[in-house]
Amino acid sequence: MGLEHYLVLAAALFCIGLYGAVAKRNAVAVLMGIELMLNAVNINLVALNRFLRPSDFTGHVFAIFVIVVAAVEVAVGLAIVINIYRNRLSSNVDDFDWLKW
Numbered sequence: 551m552g553l554e555h556y557l558v559l560a561a562a563l564f565c566i567g568l569y570g571a572v573a574k575r576n577a578v579a580v581l582m583g584i585e586l587m588l589n590a591v592n593i594n595l596v597a598l599n600r601f602l603r604p605s606d607f608t609g610h611v612f613a614i615f616v617i618v619v620a621a622v623e624v625a626v627g628l629a630i631v632i633n634i635y636r637n638r639l640s641s642n643v644d645d646f647d648w649l650k651w
Contacts, residue, residue: 556597564590577631577641581624588620 563586570583592613599609635641 553597553601556593560590560593560597563587563593575642575644577634577643577646578628580643581627581631585620585624588616588623592616 567583567586567588567590570586571580572583574580574583595609595613595616597609599606603609631641634646638645
């Protein structure tokens with residue numbers, strides 16, 4: 551497998567995640583779409599590191615950083631969604647209008 555295979559896989563995964571984040575109304579589905587996009591970034595980081603600089607571990611370190619950020623984002627996001635669901639009995643992002651003018 552060459553670099554282009556990994557890049558095509560990452561692009562497909564990113565597009566699926568982008569569709570999920572933009573088109574879905576459920577807040578949990580939006581979070582899952584964001585996670586797919588972050589995983590596409592991880593695939594790109596590791597693949598580019600392997601094919602461009604195999605002796606360095608820079609891509610792997612950045613991928614671990616992205617995984618940690620994604621885990622924190624999911625924990626905080628799910629806590630917010632659960633709290634909003636308890637108050638409004640809905641996880642539809644169209645119902646989250648507290649910050650709109």
